[in-house]
Amino acid sequence: MSEKTEVVNEWLSRWREGRIGFHRDAPHPALQRHWARLGVPYGTKVLVPLCGKSLDMRWLAERGHPVLGIELSLEAIDQFIAEGQGEVSRFHLGSFDVCRQGSIELWRGDFFHFHIDQAAEIGAFYDRAALIALPEATRQRYAFHLAQLLPPGALGLLISLVRAPGDDRGPPYTVCADEVRQLFTPNFELTHLEDSQPEDNGWQESVWAMVRRGPGV
Numbered sequence: 001m002s003e004k005t006e007v008v009n010e011w012l013s014r015w016r017e018g019r020i021g022f023h024r025d026a027p028h029p030a031l032q033r034h035w036a037r038l039g040v041p042y043g044t045k046v047l048v049p050l051c052g053k054s055l056d057m058r059w060l061a062e063r064g065h066p067v068l069g070i071e072l073s074l075e076a077i078d079q080f081i082a083e084g085q086g087e088v089s090r091f092h093l094g095s096f097d098v099c100r101q102g103s104i105e106l107w108r109g110d111f112f113h114f115h116i117d118q119a120a121e122i123g124a125f126y127d128r129a130a131l132i133a134l135p136e137a138t139r140q141r142y143a144f145h146l147a148q149l150l151p152p153g154a155l156g157l158l159i160s161l162v163r164a165p166g167d168d169r170g171p172p173y174t175v176c177a178d179e180v181r182q183l184f185t186p187n188f189e190l191t192h193l194e195d196s197q198p199e200d201n202g203w204q205e206s207v208w209a210m211v212r213r214g215p216g217v
């Protein structure tokens with residue numbers, strides 16, 4: 001079995017077995033604290049890579065943002081839909097099964113297979129526990145792929161994580177400030193917004209505002 005298939009299978013079995021300690025029962029406080037200051041215009045569609053069944057997507061939708069989440073696990077998507085309200089439509093686009101409820105679309109498939117042509121209306125992004133879910137070797141690819149999907153001027157919020165020194169298992173992986181800068185600076189302007197108080201286990205989140213660079217930006 002290839003390493004990639006193993007990683008995919010591990011995520012799918014985490015969802016099947018309910019090993020989803022990363023899931024929060026409420027919108028992330030840093031999203032609530034910082035989203036408004038980014039100035040993302042009302043109605044701008046927000047890309048949420050590796051979205052799980054995050055309630056952050058509902059929070060964004062409630063603030064007038066159509067949301068496009070991308071997630072490997074059908075279990076995650078079905079749970080999100082079951083916990084929501086409203087009619088559901090399902091269709092197929094490229095290699096993705098898409099499920100739409102209200103202004104939220106969940107695309108089931110591999111983020112790295114999501115193509116620029118499918119990203120036409122996206123104008124912002126939100127990454128909580130996406131970058132840090134990926135092993136080091138894949139993070140460069142993630143940063144590059146994300147940049148390809150966003151138009152110049154697109155705004156985004158990134159929440160990264162540093163684990164206690166010596167605690168380097170993952171996921172989630174430690175992605176320190178230097179690595180965030182090294183990964184994203186080629187294509188984004190970055191502003192470090194805050195570091196959270198370290199949790200009891202020594203984990204500490206860092207929050208970044210980002211703007212996709214490009215002509216005229």
Ligand SMILES: C[S@@+](CC[C@H](N)C(=O)[O-])C[C@H]1O[C@@H](n2cnc3c(N)ncnc32)[C@H](O)[C@@H]1O
Pocket residue numbers: 011012022023024049050051052053054070071072073076109110111112128129130133171
């Ligand atoms: C750590 S969880 C974070 C989920 C969500 N962002 C949250 O805050 O709850 C990472 C998620 O990414 C999904 N995932 C991992 N690799 C992926 C990929 N290549 N494409 C799409 N989803 C992926 C996993 O199934 C898992 O639900």
